[in-house]
Amino acid sequence: MYSKKKQFDRRYLLILAVVIIALVLVVLSVALKKDRNLNFFERFAKDTGMIVLKVAYSPFNFVKEQIAEMQEKDNLYEKYKELKEKEDEMDSLQAENDNLRNEVNNLKESLDLNSILSDKVLLNATVVNRNIGYWYEEVTVDKGSKDGIEENMAVITSKGLIGSVSKVSSHSSSVKLLSNENMSDKISVKIRVNDDQYVFGLISGYTAKNNTYTVEGISENVDIPKGADVVTTGMGSMFPSGIQVGTVTKVTTDNFDLSKVVKVKSSVDFNDIDYVTVLKREA
Amino acid sequence: MRIVILIVSFILESVISNFFPVNSFFVSLFSLTAIVAIYPLFEDEKRKYFLAAFLLGLAYDLIYTDTIIFEAFLFLFIAYLVTVLRTVLSDNFLNSIVILLVCIVAYRTINYFSLIITGNLDFNLHNYLASIYKSIILNVIYCLALNPIVNFIKRRKKKSYLF
Numbered sequence: 485m486y487s488k489k490k491q492f493d494r495r496y497l498l499i500l501a502v503v504i505i506a507l508v509l510v511v512l513s514v515a516l517k518k519d520r521n522l523n524f525f526e527r528f529a530k531d532t533g534m535i536v537l538k539v540a541y542s543p544f545n546f547v548k549e550q551i552a553e554m555q556e557k558d559n560l561y562e563k564y565k566e567l568k569e570k571e572d573e574m575d576s577l578q579a580e581n582d583n584l585r586n587e588v589n590n591l592k593e594s595l596d597l598n599s600i601l602s603d604k605v606l607l608n609a610t611v612v613n614r615n616i617g618y619w620y621e622e623v624t625v626d627k628g629s630k631d632g633i634e635e636n637m638a639v640i641t642s643k644g645l646i647g648s649v650s651k652v653s654s655h656s657s658s659v660k661l662l663s664n665e666n667m668s669d670k671i672s673v674k675i676r677v678n679d680d681q682y683v684f685g686l687i688s689g690y691t692a693k694n695n696t697y698t699v700e701g702i703s704e705n706v707d708i709p710k711g712a713d714v715v716t717t718g719m720g721s722m723f724p725s726g727i728q729v730g731t732v733t734k735v736t737t738d739n740f741d742l743s744k745v746v747k748v749k750s751s752v753d754f755n756d757i758d759y760v761t762v763l764k765r766e767a
Numbered sequence: 768m769r770i771v772i773l774i775v776s777f778i779l780e781s782v783i784s785n786f787f788p789v790n791s792f793f794v795s796l797f798s799l800t801a802i803v804a805i806y807p808l809f810e811d812e813k814r815k816y817f818l819a820a821f822l823l824g825l826a827y828d829l830i831y832t833d834t835i836i837f838e839a840f841l842f843l844f845i846a847y848l849v850t851v852l853r854t855v856l857s858d859n860f861l862n863s864i865v866i867l868l869v870c871i872v873a874y875r876t877i878n879y880f881s882l883i884i885t886g887n888l889d890f891n892l893h894n895y896l897a898s899i900y901k902s903i904i905l906n907v908i909y910c911l912a913l914n915p916i917v918n919f920i921k922r923r924k925k926k927s928y929l930f
Binding site: 509512513514515516517518522526529530533534536537540541544545548611612613614615616617618619620624651658663692754755756758 | 778780781782784785786788789790791794826829830831832833834835836837875878879881882884885886887888898902
């Protein structure tokens, strides 16, 4: 009688343990789900918190900017020389740019297109905090839905593409960085092989150690030179075309020798992002 | 005063993150460090200590990580771990650092493995270990900075009890 009761108790405990483990897993998967929209309460709390953080950060930011300014002053003459050289090229580049813009507008009119893949609106934002959760590879910026930011918009710095907007509240947004080794979204890119030839591929991964992306799915039998520019194609709904991603550092083939695998050094230093630009694709 | 320390640590964690590169050896976990460091101020009020840890975790969920009550329960567990370790280890400078190190390891381990179980991350031993050792230097310094403040408040509290 006693052993039967004991056996029953054990079975009961086992079932209870399984139920608790299942429950914990369900709660964890809900609690840590990243692709969900923030509810009203979360948005309100985040906005309030961000206002406090922005106020707290402003004196520190002022000091940081002053130090950076002082450091830049040391290299003023070199900067002047560099800018002087660039100024000489500016006139011809400006003329070429105007000419190309006219051509694009004429082509759009003749093809009856409302927008093209490279059309975008720029919104500048300041980084309020960087990767606080450590594992999430996100930065928070001080612009939100009130400024016209929406989920999945592309985010760049002056150097190139850094990621996309993952969550939006009224006055702040979270930006999911491409420096995420568990990249789930594939990004379509093109590699400039020569002046008028591109090969297309997909960014399938990122290695933090060398700050490089892996681009796969290139079946064309063309030589890809080291140092070739890699830019977005604009395919898919997220990223406009022509955004700098990086430069080619290594070209290999896959295990079956069927397609090329290209290592691309990112043009952005993900360790040090202070200001970003959010790109809104024109509808 | 205890609440002020927690709020300042919480804000400072975000501010400091802008001053060091993301992959540097100076990853801030000031909220967690504050939970560990201010335990002596809550010695006779454990329920309040747990409540403070839970609320701080909840704020962490809402403002920093966009998760739902995950950090709140994690901070609560860390607070419980601190109370257990404090009963075993005496209250001194070195033991505070030992407790902080144990808490950092526990926090990172639970966080990482929860994300792996739910399919948000793939296991990588190097990344896991890096998350721990990169969080040590800055937080130990912060804990050392908080220690004299906590001792001062504790002494003042004792004096006010005596008179």
